[in-house]
Amino acid sequence: MQANVLIADDHPLFRAAMRQALAGITGESVVEASTFSEAKDALIQDDSIELVFLDIHMPGNDGLTGLSELRTTFPDVLVVMVSAEDKPDLIRKAIDLGASGYIPKSTPLPLIAGAVSQVLDGGQWLPDGLEAELASHEDAAQAEFAERLAQLTPHQFTVLKMMADGLLNKQIAWELSISESTVKQHASAVLRKLNVINRTRAGVLFRQLTGAE
Numbered sequence: 001m002q003a004n005v006l007i008a009d010d011h012p013l014f015r016a017a018m019r020q021a022l023a024g025i026t027g028e029s030v031v032e033a034s035t036f037s038e039a040k041d042a043l044i045q046d047d048s049i050e051l052v053f054l055d056i057h058m059p060g061n062d063g064l065t066g067l068s069e070l071r072t073t074f075p076d077v078l079v080v081m082v083s084a085e086d087k088p089d090l091i092r093k094a095i096d097l098g099a100s101g102y103i104p105k106s107t108p109l110p111l112i113a114g115a116v117s118q119v120l121d122g123g124q125w126l127p128d129g130l131e132a133e134l135a136s137h138e139d140a141a142q143a144e145f146a147e148r149l150a151q152l153t154p155h156q157f158t159v160l161k162m163m164a165d166g167l168l169n170k171q172i173a174w175e176l177s178i179s180e181s182t183v184k185q186h187a188s189a190v191l192r193k194l195n196v197i198n199r200t201r202a203g204v205l206f207r208q209l210t211g212a213e
Contacts, residue, residue, distance in 0.1 A: 004029035008039035009055040021112040036060030056083040063211030071098040072157045096146040101125035159186040164203035
């Protein structure tokens with residue numbers, strides 16, 4: 001199965017290596033982005049993109065926030081995380097947030113090709129030998145929060161991110177060019193969907209799950 005792909009990473013050499021690994025697997029379209037903003041723009045402009053490789057530490061991507069945002073905004077697009085980090089707790093959170101796979105950058109190119117094929121066939125790819133460790137990092141409350149997070153609309157997700165950053169309603173309204181009453185409506189919907197009692201708790205749980213700084 002072939003798919004049109006977006007490689008979102010700020011290192012040109014890694015993007016070139018990914019292109020090499022994907023040769024013969026992907027469709028005609030392989031789009032590249034060096035910032036998270038460019039990645040979002042590419043997805044907006046090209047609705048044929050089916051698979052995104054997202055670097056955790058690329059400019060504009062704060063931890064797993066980018067993954068969560070893409071899953072909320074483009075729910076039909078598969079997202080595979082790529083990173084130099086391979087900590088089990090980080091991979092567990094990525095999977096809970098809806099990643100279709102997690103590829104450490106040390107992974108040999110032939111293995112990456114196999115990982116992509118597995119994901120495109122509807123599977124989930126993780127580094128070998130991590131099953132037991134990932135199982136030990138299972139967190140039912142974390143998984144439930146991630147599931148609730150996926151129910152937010154793109155506007156609600158944006159408001160949640162700003163709440164987590166400590167912005168007040170009037171600051172969010174100014175940043176988004178909307179009324180303060182609209183912000184309050186979004187904030188109320190966020191708290192209801194996340195099943196939390198206040199915005200402080202929502203922000204803490206969001207930052208814990210996404211690893212946002």
